[in-house]
Amino acid sequence: MSEAQTEYRVEAADVEKAFGELKVLKGVSFKVAAGTATTIIGPSGSGKTTLLRTLNALDRADSGVIRVDDVEIDFAAPTTKAEVRRFQSRSGFVFQGHNLFPHKTVIENVTEGPLMVQKRPKDEVMAEAVTLLDQVGLAAKRDQYPFQLSGGQQQRVGIARALALKPKVVLFDEPTSALDPELVGEVLSVIKDLAVQGWTLVIVTHEIQFARQVSNQVLFTDQGIILERGTPEEVIGNPRQERTRQFLQRILNPL
Structure with a gap:
């Protein structure tokens, strides 16, 4: 399918986000096609979780345009609470720490x-x-x-x-990071099933082999930018950037 024919469920353009003096996202742009899984990998502090949270306005971007399904917000412009709620209703968020009502x-x-x-x-x-x-x-x-x-x-x-x-996109923020190692597999298996069923997924993860198996698209973030993007084979199997290679070497071949 050509670029013009592809249906995109998420489109982010030039997204910026700072916390005080710390600029966490520096003009990030990417797209997620409907029915595909995108994983976001990268070192701690690279902006992965903040990027994911801007897609649900849990962290409101300072500027940039984000569209999720049929709702688009220009975050440099004033928005009403109703507009933000409508934007948030298009995605479901799975947190690191479950966040269930006890x-x-x-x-x-x-x-x-x-x-x-x-x-x-x-x-x-x-x-x-x-x-x-x-x-x-x-x-x-x-x-x-x-x-x-x-x-x-x-x-x-x-x-x-x-x-x-019934979200159009499901967002996962490191869904296995708080789990004991023996429990990781049961959660990843459920997410893989969702990908097979055709849900549109965006997943921040440190599970590189899982990213290789489940992804249609991998984004590697570093210092607030998307340094590399492509298929799992391109980004994980044959990265172009030296920084990506260093990161993967450290994750996949620890001392």
């Missing part, structure tokens, strides 16, 4: 957004929640509370909760 059961966590925010019919929402929990392997845990679950199970609930909002 006083709500698994199924209550999954149904909270569709019921309270989207005001959708309860019968419909409950039926979809059961299906989603089955999809992530947790249908039997529906009435348990987060403290009764492993970290990997909590993260899978977080994924089901994001999917319950």
Whole structure:
């Protein structure tokens, strides 16, 4: 499919973000095609998570234009709360630390957004929640509370909760970084299944082999810019930039 024919679910143009004097994003631009998985890799402090959070306005960009599905915001211009809410509704966010409501059961966590925010019919929402929990392997845990679950199970609930909002794009912020090593695989397996099913995914990850397996596009960030982009084979298998090579050598061949 040619560039002109490609349907893009996310388009970011010249995105800038600073925290005080620290400029974290320096004119970042990229696109994510519908039904594809994009992974963002790079060293700590390179702007990966901030970039992801700007796609949901959890961190509001200082300037630049971001479009998610059919909603576009020019962050250099004034925006209303309603415009930002509409922008945020197009994506679901899966956090590093699960961020589940501790006083709500698994199924209550999954149904909270569709019921309270989207005001959708309860019968419909409950039926979809059961299906989603089955999809992530947790249908039997529906009435348990987060403290009764492993970290990997909590993260899978977080994924089901994001999917319950029927987002056009699912954003993952290092979804395995808070997990014990033996629990990482169960979460990555769920994300791989979503990619196969055709969800549009943007994933910040330090799991390089996972990025190689799941990605259609890999972005390597360093010092607030996208230094290299391409297919997994191009960026991970045969990087053009010396900085990318150094990073991958350190990650893939630790001392």
